[in-house]
Amino acid sequence: MxxxxxxxxxAVTAFxxxxxxxxxxxxxxxxxxxxxxxxxxxDGSTVAFVGARVSLSSNSTEKQIYVVPRAGGVQDRLxxxxxxxxxxxxxxDSTRIAYLSERGGSSQIWIMDADGSRSRQITDLATxxxxxLFSPNGQHLVFTSRVFPDCGGDDDCNRELLAQRKEGPLQxxxxxGLLYRHWDQWGDDxxxxxxxxxxEEGEPRDLTPGRHDVPPFSLGGPDGYDLSPDGFEVCFTMxxxxxxxxxxxxxxxxxxxxxxxxxxxxxxxxxxxxxxxxPDGRFIAYRAQARPGYESDRVRLxxxxxxxxxxxxxxxxxxxxxxxxxxxPDSSRLFFTAEDRGRxxxxxxxxxxxxxxxxxxxxxxxxxxxxxxxxxxxIYTGNSGSHPVEIFRGSSSGGPPEQLTHLNDEVLSEYESTxxxxxxxxxxxxxxxxxxxxxxxxFDFERKYPLLLLIHGGPQGAWGESWxxxxxxxxxxxxxFVVFMPNPRGSTGYGQALTDAIRGxxxxxxxxxxxxxxxxxxxxxxxxxxxxxxxxxxxxxYMVNWMLGHTDRFQAFVSHAGVYDLRSMFGATEExxxxxxxxxxxxxxxxxxxxxxxPSTFVKDFRTPTLVIHGQxxxxxPVTQGMQLFTALQLRKTPSQFLYFxxxxxxxxxxxxxxxxxxxxxxxxxxxxxRSYRKPSREAAEPAADGQAGVP
Numbered sequence: 120m121x122x123x124x125x126x127x128x129x130a131v132t133a134f135x136x137x138x139x140x141x142x143x144x145x146x147x148x149x150x151x152x153x154x155x156x157x158x159x160x161x162d163g164s165t166v167a168f169v170g171a172r173v174s175l176s177s178n179s180t181e182k183q184i185y186v187v188p189r190a191g192g193v194q195d196r197l198x199x200x201x202x203x204x205x206x207x208x209x210x211x212d213s214t215r216i217a218y219l220s221e222r223g224g225s226s227q228i229w230i231m232d233a234d235g236s237r238s239r240q241i242t243d244l245a246t247x248x249x250x251x252l253f254s255p256n257g258q259h260l261v262f263t264s265r266v267f268p269d270c271g272g273d274d275d276c277n278r279e280l281l282a283q284r285k286e287g288p289l290q291x292x293x294x295x296g297l298l299y300r301h302w303d304q305w306g307d308d309x310x311x312x313x314x315x316x317x318x319e320e321g322e323p324r325d326l327t328p329g330r331h332d333v334p335p336f337s338l339g340g341p342d343g344y345d346l347s348p349d350g351f352e353v354c355f356t357m358x359x360x361x362x363x364x365x366x367x368x369x370x371x372x373x374x375x376x377x378x379x380x381x382x383x384x385x386x387x388x389x390x391x392x393x394x395x396x397x398p399d400g401r402f403i404a405y406r407a408q409a410r411p412g413y414e415s416d417r418v419r420l421x422x423x424x425x426x427x428x429x430x431x432x433x434x435x436x437x438x439x440x441x442x443x444x445x446x447x448p449d450s451s452r453l454f455f456t457a458e459d460r461g462r463x464x465x466x467x468x469x470x471x472x473x474x475x476x477x478x479x480x481x482x483x484x485x486x487x488x489x490x491x492x493x494x495x496x497x498i499y500t501g502n503s504g505s506h507p508v509e510i511f512r513g514s515s516s517g518g519p520p521e522q523l524t525h526l527n528d529e530v531l532s533e534y535e536s537t538x539x540x541x542x543x544x545x546x547x548x549x550x551x552x553x554x555x556x557x558x559x560x561x562f563d564f565e566r567k568y569p570l571l572l573l574i575h576g577g578p579q580g581a582w583g584e585s586w587x588x589x590x591x592x593x594x595x596x597x598x599x600f601v602v603f604m605p606n607p608r609g610s611t612g613y614g615q616a617l618t619d620a621i622r623g624x625x626x627x628x629x630x631x632x633x634x635x636x637x638x639x640x641x642x643x644x645x646x647x648x649x650x651x652x653x654x655x656x657x658x659x660x661y662m663v664n665w666m667l668g669h670t671d672r673f674q675a676f677v678s679h680a681g682v683y684d685l686r687s688m689f690g691a692t693e694e695x696x697x698x699x700x701x702x703x704x705x706x707x708x709x710x711x712x713x714x715x716x717x718p719s720t721f722v723k724d725f726r727t728p729t730l731v732i733h734g735q736x737x738x739x740x741p742v743t744q745g746m747q748l749f750t751a752l753q754l755r756k757t758p759s760q761f762l763y764f765x766x767x768x769x770x771x772x773x774x775x776x777x778x779x780x781x782x783x784x785x786x787x788x789x790x791x792x793x794r795s796y797r798k799p800s801r802e803a804a805e806p807a808a809d810g811q812a813g814v815p
Contacts (some may be wrong), residue, residue, distance in 0.1 A: 140535035142560035142597035145781040147534040149173040152526040154508045159498045160213040163491040164189055166498055166510055167207035173774045184218055187523045197235030210257045217251055245278035255350040260316050265309040272325035297364035301693050303736040303768030315376055326374050333357050335369050341393040341443055354394040354403055364695045367414055397450040404444050404453055412696045415579035417615045420455055433468045437475050438614045445488045454488050458612035461583030479513055484585040502586040504539035535560040536593045539584055544639035547631040554605035554636055555582055557592045569650035569792040571600035576657030578609035578621050589770055598785045603640050607632030623703055625716045626665040650792040656680050668721025675791035677784050679732040680740045680769055683748040684719040691741040722751045728758035730787040734767035
């Protein structure tokens with residue numbers, strides 16, 4: 120798999136020697152086509168997918184729908200109108216594709232023929248449409264829309280209330296409960312409901328009326344709903360807790376597509392999510408956790424027997440998180456992905472239980488797993504730390520997979536992306552810790568390079584063999600750093616015990632794990648021991664803030680969206696189940712722990728130059744955390760800067776903001792490791808172009 124993902128594309132000079140590639144940078148990152156949501160047609164002949172291209176001129180990421188033959192061949196673009204065409208879903212007879220488009224100014228459902236012709240709009244809702252599934256008979260679509268509960272499916276009612284909110288002189292909102300804002304948006308009275316609509320006639324009908332979100336905010340991953348193979352029933356996820364900011368308890372419900380009362384079918388006090396019906400209709404597979412209130416508990420693969428009501432866990436002996444699910448065409452096996460030591464293989468397990476085995480593996484992350492109707496081939500996406508997402512076809516008879524998409528070949532032939540090197544070392548207490556190292560472009564063993572320590576967020580997350588458009592190690596390696604990415608306690612993919620170990624110990628053994636890793640990689644002769652810098656976001660930003668008060672070994676830090684003061688953070692964040700679990704209660708219930716692990720407690724020891732970055736719309740780690748940190752650094756006379764994004768949330772997503780983020784971060788780090796460094800002018804840094812990257 121590794122050799123498949125690492126495309127061996129070389130530019131050859133007139134003398135027959137490979138030309139040196141350019142170091143990978145943020146401009147190359149933004150030229151790549153971002154492939155997602157691969158969907159195999161029911162007849163197994165064609166794969167539809169979304170290709171996203173960055174447009175610097177419009178400061179947006181434009182998304183269009185493409186198709187590629189399953190057998191390989193030319194990739195055809197199907198949509199051209201509008202800048203956001205997403206979520207392609209095939210009709211059962213493979214002749215049409217339904218999709219979401221914002222070409223009319225709002226997100227609505229459209230449908231087109233399989234060759235992209237005869238597009239027509241299906242919905243025109245004031246509350247817009249998202250998510251969509253075809254019914255098995257091809258006559259209906261199930262989708263979600265955020266509506267006012269008192270209006271439900273009455274579009275005129277929803278339209279009138281929305282107009283009042285938008286045009287009224289009073290913009291104040293009165294809240295009566297928690298989770299009144301989430302990630303980067305303030306809440307209103309609307310709730311996400313499931314709808315069904317006939318493609319030829321009739322108005323959309325609300326299948327889940329009431330005051331609860333369907334699906335809720337839980338577990339992430341695949342859809343929170345699915346249609347039964349006979350089309351008579353929808354299974355969906357819902358959290359009915361009176362305190363959604365404190366509860367992770369979502370359950371599975373079923374409701375007839377003709378309408379009626381929803382019936383709960385699971386009683387687990389923790390999260391149940393991501394239902395998927397078996398093709399024969401006998402089972403519903405889903406993902407579940409066991410511990411209430413713990414969003415990072417191990418995610419198991421469960422099967423619900425629709426005839427008996429029995430529930431079985433198929434991955435009880437597999438100490439890994441299940442992240443996606445798909446069925447074999449004959450309903451005898453389940454294929455799923457699960458993170459494993461920085462990779463994400465595809466596993467297989469019989470529906471009746473038994474041992475799991477890897478079906479597709481390698482130094483990569485895999486997803487979007489679908490089997491062809493005859494069960495002989497599998498379609499999936501794959502990406503690694505040195506290669507972005509592509510679509511592949513594998514064979515059940517074995518042999519290397521075939522790469523189906525090649526939209527990024529030209530860019531990757533110009534720039535060098537270096538392979539990840541896995542490292543394993545001992546922490547201060549003897550525990551084995553894993554991680555990855557990335558060397559600079561055009562690496563020379565005889566040179567000495569500065570070391571950049573990258574600390575991942577979560578904290579229940581991990582660095583691995585996967586591609587990212589945020590914190591991409593290739594950009595930093597291309598800038599001349601050796602990049603070290605440890606996976607200390609709290610990380611995922613190394614067993615649940617390691618993940619659990621961070622609870623109540625945020626700055627303790629995690630810090631020891633990270634520093635032991637720094638000492639380990641500093642033994643390499645090509646690293647300059649006097650040129651150490653560190654950066655991280657979210658929990659990674661927290662750890663940078665913690666290090667500010669606990670070590671002087673680094674020349675500079677970058678703290679992005681980092682937690683600075685745990686007590687004030689608790690009162691302003693939104694998903695309260697998270698700090699309640701991590702710190703064993705609220706600050707007034709466990710004051711000592713909040714004070715012990717708050718970086719703000721150690722301000723008197725802040726001395727390392729630090730770049731602080733925060734977005735105004737960050738409601739997970741509110742912007743005041745960054746402001747407090749910057750204030751402390753300034754009052755301590757510690758060299759510092761505050762990079763503020765008024766239009767961003769927890770992540771920096773807008774293309775021009777992303778470029779400015781990368782340039783500012785790299786300039787800051789280089790400034791402190793190389794005093795002779797001079798910031799390049801924008802004219803020198805920006806490629807000559809028409810202002811647009813990745814023009815279709």
